[in-house]
Amino acid sequence: MEPGDSTKQARAAAQLRKGVLEYCVLALMRDRPRYGVELLQALEDSGALATSQGTVYPLLSRLRRDDLVTTTWQESVSGPPRRYYALTDSGRAALDEFTRVWPGFRNAVDAFLTTPHPSTGDLV
Template identity: 70%
Template sequence: MVAGKASNEQEARSVSQLRKGVLEYCVLALLRDGPRYGVELLDVLAGSPVMATSQGTLYPLLSRLRRSGLADTFLMESASGPSRRYYQLTDQGRQALEEFAGHWPGFRDAVDRFLVPGAES
């Protein structure tokens, strides 16, 4: 295996792991301001290359959010085709997002301290 290829694979793996850890909360944050449908969410996430994801990742996530009571769905007619399934934040989802937002700065700062050589002491 070529060193550059191994480095690219490791980078892709680390970005993937980071994305998995926060994608749920990013989607909840995108739903905070109002309902959105799946393709719209994919497009917004794609606007940030490290958050870009696939339908195969997003739709199961949306189903989990619905089953866990963090999001709800409804169908709305579309002028350009079949009805679209929209996802909206529930009160429980809003609370989960607020809790995450409260924990995120401390978590981010802790990770940042570990990443700086010699800063952990």
């Protein structure tokens, strides 16, 4: 997807990311700490959730502000030092909560898209 892509597909995808990106980033930190560019690349690889630095870094700042993640600086063998983000207990709880809520939400949207919506019971 080229930059400046303002097609209808891009618009629908952009709206979809809202509110989900936060928890996908938390999910990426579930098994080990991650740093910014690493998260960015993982989202890029997923295809549907590709985004930019201008989205991820403010998001990471909010997560840190809300005590969902903690950060530690770590040297890199090639380049500037990296700030690694790791889940706190609150962060892990938020991720678990989302994991519980997500299936119901997903199925509800699936139902809206695939189920016919005839008259709401004309017998009334």
